[in-house]
Amino acid sequence: MLNIAVLGGDGTGPEVVEQGLRVLEKVAGLEGFEYKTTDFDFGGERYLKTGEVLPDGAVDELRKFDAIYLGAVGHPDVAPGILEKGLLLELRFQLELYINLRPVVLYPGVDCPLKDKGPEDIDFTIVRENTEDLYVGSGGFAHKGTKNEVATQLMVSTYAGIERCLRYAFELTKKRNRKKQLTLVAKTNVLTYAHDLWWRIFNEMAKEYPDITIDYNHVDACCMWMVKNPEFYDVIVTTNMFGDIITDLGAMIQGGMGIAAGGNINPETLGMYEPIGGSAPKYTGQGVINPLAAIAALAMLLENSGQEKAGKRVEDAVRKVAGTLDSLSAGKMGCSTSDVGDRVIAEL
Ligand code: IPM
Numbered sequence: 001m002l003n004i005a006v007l008g009g010d011g012t013g014p015e016v017v018e019q020g021l022r023v024l025e026k027v028a029g030l031e032g033f034e035y036k037t038t039d040f041d042f043g044g045e046r047y048l049k050t051g052e053v054l055p056d057g058a059v060d061e062l063r064k065f066d067a068i069y070l071g072a073v074g075h076p077d078v079a080p081g082i083l084e085k086g087l088l089l090e091l092r093f094q095l096e097l098y099i100n101l102r103p104v105v106l107y108p109g110v111d112c113p114l115k116d117k118g119p120e121d122i123d124f125t126i127v128r129e130n131t132e133d134l135y136v137g138s139g140g141f142a143h144k145g146t147k148n149e150v151a152t153q154l155m156v157s158t159y160a161g162i163e164r165c166l167r168y169a170f171e172l173t174k175k176r177n178r179k180k181q182l183t184l185v186a187k188t189n190v191l192t193y194a195h196d197l198w199w200r201i202f203n204e205m206a207k208e209y210p211d212i213t214i215d216y217n218h219v220d221a222c223c224m225w226m227v228k229n230p231e232f233y234d235v236i237v238t239t240n241m242f243g244d245i246i247t248d249l250g251a252m253i254q255g256g257m258g259i260a261a262g263g264n265i266n267p268e269t270l271g272m273y274e275p276i277g278g279s280a281p282k283y284t285g286q287g288v289i290n291p292l293a294a295i296a297a298l299a300m301l302l303e304n305s306g307q308e309k310a311g312k313r314v315e316d317a318v319r320k321v322a323g324t325l326d327s328l329s330a331g332k333m334g335c336s337t338s339d340v341g342d343r344v345i346a347e348l
């Protein structure tokens with residue numbers, strides 16, 4: 001029995017998750033596995049009503065599930081940072097979801113903004129460290145509000161944190177079994193302490209994987225290569241902050257936020273899977289948002305929660321349906337949110 005916590009969240013989150021759950025029902029029937037979903041109303045609306053982002057005990061309750069399926073967080077009436085930090089980052093940290101896995105795949109028939117690049121050129125995966133770096137929220141202000149103000153924000157890297165992330169990346173590169181190439185993306189020429197530690201652990205661990213070719217890019221150069229020669233990449237491993245940035249670039253070269261999915265994973269316990277496009281408040285309730293990213297996130301959830309075959313099946317259906325839409329962007333698909341769900345179900 002696969003036990004899934006569903007956090008529809010804000011804006012268009014619940015709409016896209018609804019389509020994902022229809023797909024789940026269908027694929028569970030086809031593959032013959034049982035599942036149970038439990039809804040949680042965490043997000044902007046609840047916060048505005050109760051002043052509470054995550055109630056006491058919520059994290060421990062979520063911990064008991066096999067996976068979390070998340071729609072989106074972000075509400076126009078809530079100040080920036082409150083929901084992002086109080087919900088998304090809080091769950092990443094408290095549940096130690098130390099891997100942020102973001103595949104970058106261009107499906108056939110999908111428009112790519114890169115000239116002369118096709119599906120055979122864009123198929124790689126980014127492993128973003130998800131619990132350290134600038135995201136730990138260590139720092140503060142001194143002399144706030146004066147012209148002497150000082151603000152600090154510490155970049156935190158630990159041996160254990162880097163090691164577990166790199167271990168996952170090496171194992172994933174082995175499992176993918178493609179070019180067997182792992183690229184570390186960092187900035188060792190400037191961040192000569194934090195990224196030197198990444199560099200040393202990376203090279204040390206590589207000795208255990210003689211079949212894997214290791215490679216290194218500075219993050220600025222990586223942005224250039226992702227646009228110029230994306231076919232070069234197989235697996236990229238990178239820090240939290242750089243991963244945040246380059247995965248948005250990755251989403252664009254695979255056709256946009258309408259298709260981009262991610263998993264926040266603790267390989268030993270559970271994962272939280274989400275479309276990475278955000279809550280898109282202006283499209284809420286109109287039935288025009290693309291649910292493929294949420295359905296692709298469901299595919300990742302299944303693949304990483306013991307239902308690999310069902311996950312692959314959903315991913316294949318997403319691959320086929322993506323090319324049938326006029327565009328992947330909200331309002332331009334040529335059909336409605338639920339039509340896209342119908343097409344995926346028909347394809348299954
Ligand atoms: C993401 C988002 C989050 C992040 C925000 C909402 C805190 O941009 O998942 O990439 O920066 O990690």
Ligand code: MN
Pocket residue numbers: 244245248
């Ligand atoms: Mn981001």
